[in-house]
Amino acid sequence: MQLSARTTDGNLVITVETARIDAAGAIHLKDQFRDAVADTDCRVIMDIGNVEFMDSSGLGAMVAALKLLEGRKLELASLQPAVAKVFSLTRMDSVFVIHENLEAAMSDKHSDGANAA
Amino acid sequence: MPRDAQVPRSEADTSKNPRQISLTISADPNDIRVCLTDLKVEFASAKLATDLVINTELVLAELLNNIAEHSFSGRSGGVIKLQIALSCNAVRLVLEDNGRPMPNLSLPDPDRPELDVALENLPEGGFGWFMIRRLTSELSYSRIGQRNQLIAVIPLP
Numbered sequence: 675m676q677l678s679a680r681t682t683d684g685n686l687v688i689t690v691e692t693a694r695i696d697a698a699g700a701i702h703l704k705d706q707f708r709d710a711v712a713d714t715d716c717r718v719i720m721d722i723g724n725v726e727f728m729d730s731s732g733l734g735a736m737v738a739a740l741k742l743l744e745g746r747k748l749e750l751a752s753l754q755p756a757v758a759k760v761f762s763l764t765r766m767d768s769v770f771v772i773h774e775n776l777e778a779a780m781s782d783k784h785s786d787g788a789n790a791a
Numbered sequence: 792m793p794r795d796a797q798v799p800r801s802e803a804d805t806s807k808n809p810r811q812i813s814l815t816i817s818a819d820p821n822d823i824r825v826c827l828t829d830l831k832v833e834f835a836s837a838k839l840a841t842d843l844v845i846n847t848e849l850v851l852a853e854l855l856n857n858i859a860e861h862s863f864s865g866r867s868g869g870v871i872k873l874q875i876a877l878s879c880n881a882v883r884l885v886l887e888d889n890g891r892p893m894p895n896l897s898l899p900d901p902d903r904p905e906l907d908v909a910l911e912n913l914p915e916g917g918f919g920w921f922m923i924r925r926l927t928s929e930l931s932y933s934r935i936g937q938r939n940q941l942i943a944v945i946p947l948p
Contacts, residue, residue, distance in 0.1 A: 698820035
């Protein structure tokens with residue numbers, strides 16, 4: 675599991691660089707996410723466009739990542755069909771903020787994660 | 792337990808006969824990942840519908856990782872035998888392992904995990920069997936001697 679992070683227009687954009695968020699890599703996602711969001715309180719957008727597959731362990735890691743934000747939203751962009759399927763089947767698409775792509779996420783000024791309860 | 796006859800693959804017309812794949816996998820998350828990635832190539836060459844491929848990969852990942860985590864927990868060297876029959880409207884899986892039996896000799900059938908809870912109580916697990924149940928039209932488990940046998944059918948959505 676590899677994450678890269680950059681700050682753009684006051685948003686922290688975390689890109690998942692691997693093709694699978696699965697049982698073999700889920701624990702690393704949580705650890706690397708923790709490092710990426712340390713010492714920042716800006717809006718967090720996770721670009722998962724490279725991810726072709728996510729299983730239940732991967733979904734669990736995403737929930738763990740959300741909890742690390744302690745009330746701020748975790749916004750996800752560019753879900754491939756197999757990933758979107760897992761979010762919709764479990765209704766987890768109601769827990770995360772999901773954007774069609776990164777551009778849509780960046781232009782959505784209504785999602786102000788820093789002020790979320 | 793009735794078993795499908797091994798239909799020989801016809802070079803002339805593969806569309807009518809299920810395509811059979813048999814393989815043996817180490818019960819290890821990294822080997823399971825490699826296996827699933829390789830199988831995607833097979834599914835593509837069999838021209839399965841995209842939605843059927845998506846559902847099959849997910850069910851297979853959940854079943855295999857469940858065996859690795861629970862059937863062989865705390866013990867290395869576990870092996871899973873997998874047979875797959877691909878046809879255009881369904882995929883049939885037979886998984887066998889010689890690990891521990893399923894608790895109560897039955898497969899879990901959980902409700903969808905509850906999401907209307909405080910953030911810290913959001914579930915981080917319990918999705919696997921829920922998704923397996925949702926995506927299969929047939930799911931059965933047998934303990935045969937010292938082996939577990941699991942049969943799953945994933946229909947074309």
